[in-house]
Amino acid sequence: MLPESPRMNNDLHELGSVSAAAEHPGLAVGVKQLVKRFGERQVLHGLNLNIEAGEFIAIVGRSGCGKSTLLRLLAGLDATSGGEIQLNRQPAEAFKDDVRMMFQDSRLLPWRTVVQNVAIGLEGSAREIRARALEVLAQVGLADRADEWPNRLSGGQRQRVALARALIHRPRLLLLDEPLGALDALTRIEMQRLIEQIWRQHRFTAVLVTHDVSEAVALADRIVLVEAGRITLDEPVPLGRPREHGEAGFARLESRILKRLMTVSALDSGNQIKGRITEIVVDSVLSEVRILTPAGLLTATVLTRSLSEQPLELGADVLASFKSNEVVLATAGG
């Protein structure tokens, strides 16, 4: 167990007085058939995702599967190539000011002090803005560093400043792109608590991209797995809060999702191998194809949809090519 930092707790107490929850309820997100192309390369292949107002969801998936792309589209930083994004059942542009993104690299302005960084983009009298910025800095436990340059802060402190900068706008949808990726394990857990408690008080909708499955299990109401530009797993997290990393339910869920991720990882190789299909296990979204190869039994996870597009038969000879995110099965004949 971690020792709780007393300052942080006090600050969170103050948070209770902010009645943001009532004024700024979270936004519901509806993503339909979302497509994103960068030139020739298609990154998102008709992705569907619905998020309820105030829900906390975590997105996991292999590097390069399109998580950041999805988040950037939600934030309106890039234009979609197809499909649509709705917030509260309206076009997303209507809520541009209610969506804030917290980047993996904190993206603080080195030429502005901590408090000026938090206040970026705010309008009003200088004194008022400063007072508000200091208040939010106190929530993340950094009020005493307000007038320093960001390059004097540690990585974790910079991320807390970035969090404060996002929170000061009272976002109704907060997008977090691996915000804790660069932090050590202890700071990470401390930050996770901070984010969770702030989320519980403000009740914004949160979308967290993370590589850390335990982080996803600790924070999210729901975990979705993005694979090859689609969502291939959508798993609710039926655990009460606050969650402890050691709990049995926690560990079980974590290892299940981890195993699911590993299946994707195991296919990441440049090789091709010939084999014969011995078994096909069809499931709703994903199906498993077992192939007997000279090297042993290979299990390829394929989208059920692609099975119907390109039927595979038991006993057929196939060539399995391992591409970055998927196994491409080619029948020997065609």
Added chain:
Amino acid sequence: MALSDKLARGRQTLIPWLVPIGVLLFWQLAARAGWLSSRILPEPLAVLQAGFTLAASGELFQHVKVSALRALSGFAIGGGLGLALGLLTGSFRKAELALDTTLQMIRNIPPLALIPLVILWFGIDEIAKLFLISLGVFFSVYINTFHGIRSVDPALIEMGKSYGLKGWGLYREIILPGALSSILVGVRYALGFMWVILIVAETISAQAGIGYMTMNAREFLQTDVVLLGILLYAVLGKLADAFARLLERRWLKWNTSYNAA
């Protein structure tokens, strides 16, 4: 701090000065002993004395003022234009497309090579000097402003936009501060070049200024005044550089590499 530390520190600051002081002393002795003709090199004390006399008569101050004003107005015109056009081409692709190639072509002409043409156009007046200085200063400010703007971290600009900054706010908070260190490098180069061109321009012809003073003295073989003029140029150049450094330290104080310096 311990006394021995202080002594060591004192020695550290003293040692670099030993050689120049030695040279000065030797020079003074050599001139006194008659090994050096005062027509070639006057003794250092004579230079000092010339300085005092000219300062007392007010002539020195007058000349320094004329030269400094000349240099600074040229710098203001050329630097101002360079900054404005650099900001324009750096910020707007269309402006870059329309102007940059032309400016790059002109840049390849050394300003000093234009002297005959400039004399033809403007005669040997004040305008000719201002033109040369402005031209010399323009490009280093222009190029560095352009590159400064272009090299502002796009991630920061994206952050600014997504946090509601746009137009002048985005410029003030992110683009200008991001480009500032590069712009200041341009300013420093420009200040150095400004003196070079000033000296050349004043040597060709002038009715007042340090160059006028030295060329005048040369005709009367007053080597001490000639040397004084050279020293004045050096001091002014140093002052300008110190000013640029001061700006850097002040405006870039968030940047640790300038703090340490």
